[in-house]
Amino acid sequence: MPRYRLDIEYDGTPYAGWQRQAGHHSVQAAIEQAIKxxxxxxxxxxxxxxxxxxVHATGQVAHVDLARDWSADKVRDALNxxxxxxxxxxxxxxASRAVESFDARFSARGRHYLYRIVxxxxxxxxxxxxxWWVPKPLDAEAMHEAAQALVGRHDFTTFRSSHCQANSPLRTLDRLDVGRSGEVVEIRASARSFLHNQVRSMVGTLKRVGEGAWTAADVKAALEARDRAACAGLAPPQGLYLVAVDYAGT
Incomplete structure (x- = not known):
């Protein structure tokens, strides 16, 4: 069966998330219905x-196997x-043809997220x-400095949901940068994979630094606590975007 890779953009506002869920509308279900x-x-x-x-996406990737060998452009245009x-x-x-071994989830070598604060x-x-609308002034430089304590391979128990199903809290965070352009503060995070709520948990903590309530030392101490209760807070989903997924040869 021909395998197709789909590069997808969506506004996550009306959806219960990407994954199909009984009794709720999801992005996955919307695309599967379009395919049907x-x-x-x-x-x-x-x-x-x-x-x-x-949560939104400008660079989500998925794959699907279809019985007929459609042209990639036909698949894209028909689904849209x-x-x-x-x-x-x-x-x-x-939409593009993919080799049989391509798996949108397991073939991924890196995932990149953007979090936007106005x-x-x-x-x-x-x-x-x-x-995320934050009316209190934020010090983006202090946020960036504190974020560097989280870069590298760590036990991120503090920054993952209590409902996270990952086998291990160990992850390697390749990038966590904070920058400001006018009234917009952007946090960019990159890793091979993330724990459930990891990015939103890190952003919620860095926001406390930007407000002056926490220091970089507090962030480091929270990480080392390996305790969800040490997290400063969870940023809301509205500001989070999955912007890119890396694969070998792309």
Whole structure:
């Protein structure tokens, strides 16, 4: 059966997350329904990252096997047509043929996330549900400095959800950068894989540093505590974006 790679963009606001869930609408289910409408096949789509409810993507990747050898452009255009007709906030950016061994999840060598904070006194109008509104002034330089304590291989128990199903809390964080452009503070995180709620937990902690309530030493101490109770807080999902997934040869 021909295997297709799908590069996907979505607004996570109306969805219960990426993963199909009984009784809730998900991004995965929306695309699977579009595939069924297109070619009549009931498929199980595998995605590179299981984003939570309200989390967005500009670079999610998934793969699917179809019975017929369709052209990649036909797959992209047909799925987008059915997604649009269904009123979904999902777009297939690229569809491409993939080798049989390609697996959107297990072949991934790196995942990249962006977290956006709008730091101003006025509430959000145009960017509501697309960023975290923080009215108290943030020191982005202090946040970046503190973030470096988290880069490297660590036990991230403090920064993962109590519901995380990963076998180990050990992860290697390749990048955690904080920068400001006007009123927007951006946090960029890169790793081969992340624990459940890891990025949002790190952002919530760095926000406390930006407000002056915590120091870089406090962040390091929280990491070393290996205790979820030591986390300063969980950032809301609206500001988080899965922006890219790395694979060999791409």
């Amino acid at each position: 409408s297109f070619c009549g096949e009931e498929v199980s789509l595998r995605g590179a990252g299981r984003t939570d409810a309200g 047509a059915y997604l649009t007709m269904a009123g979904e906030r999902v777009a297939i950016l690229v 730091n101003r006194r006025a509430p959000l109008a145009l960017e509501k549900n697309k960023a």
